[in-house]
Structures are given as C-alpha cells and as structure tokens.
Amino acid sequence: MFNPLMLLAAEANAVIALRMMKLMRGGRSARREANLMVSEKINAAFEATASLVAGASGDEIVHRYRQHVAKNAKRLSGQGRNLLLKRTRRRRK
Structure with a gap:
C-alpha cells in the first residue's frame, strides 16, 4: 500500500x-x-466513505483516487482537448 500512496502523492x-x-x-x-x-x-x-462502508480496502480506495487524479491531469494538461481538436479536424475533412 505504501507505493500506491507515494504515487498518489506525486x-x-x-x-x-x-x-x-x-x-x-x-x-x-x-x-x-x-x-x-x-x-x-x-x-x-x-x-470513499461509501466504498469504506461497502467494505472496500484501502488499496481500492487509493486506486480510485489515482484514477480521478489521472483524469484531472489529462484534462488540465490539455491532452483531452488536443484529442477533441483532432477528432473535430477529421470530421471537417
């Protein structure tokens, strides 16, 4: 569990x-x-609270938080927007 927590922090x-x-x-x-x-x-x-109540482990909760963080990183870095622009360009051709 230590490694996923360190990755989440970074x-x-x-x-x-x-x-x-x-x-x-x-x-x-x-x-x-x-x-x-x-x-x-x-x-x-x-x-996270609902997952804990349902019996999820700490590893599962950290994994889910890392998914949220990755989604935000992609959105904020503009990678998602670049993909959208590429799709839009393809449609126009």
Missing part, C-alpha cells in the same frame, strides 16, 4: 501545480476550475 502534486497555473490566469475558466475542484473533493469524499 500525481496529486502535479495536478495541484496545473490547477494553480490555471487559477493564476484568472477569468471564467479559473472560476469554473475552482468550483469544479471543490465539487470534486466533496464527491470524492462521499465516494
């Missing part, structure tokens, strides 16, 4: 850095990101 730090850059830019997207960040934290806490 990955979460990367997402925090990406979020801070987005928040520092300001504007509408920063406000949306701040709201999304808070709602994601609340949803993740409820999901």
Whole structure:
C-alpha cells in the first residue's frame, strides 16, 4: 500500500501545480476550475466513505483516487482537448 500512496502523492502534486497555473490566469475558466475542484473533493469524499462502508480496502480506495487524479491531469494538461481538436479536424475533412 505504501507505493500506491507515494504515487498518489506525486500525481496529486502535479495536478495541484496545473490547477494553480490555471487559477493564476484568472477569468471564467479559473472560476469554473475552482468550483469544479471543490465539487470534486466533496464527491470524492462521499465516494470513499461509501466504498469504506461497502467494505472496500484501502488499496481500492487509493486506486480510485489515482484514477480521478489521472483524469484531472489529462484534462488540465490539455491532452483531452488536443484529442477533441483532432477528432473535430477529421470530421471537417
């Protein structure tokens, strides 16, 4: 369990850095990101609690958190947007 926790900590730090850059830019997207960040934290806490009550192990909960962090990293780094743009370009041809 120690290794997944260390990976989660490192990955979460990367997402925090990406979020801070987005928040520092300001504007509408920063406000949306701040709201999304808070709602994601609340949803993740409820999901983890429900998983614990249902009998999930700590490893399973850490794995699920890592999935959420990876999804946020992809979204914040723009990789998802690049894929969307590629798909859009293909459709136009």
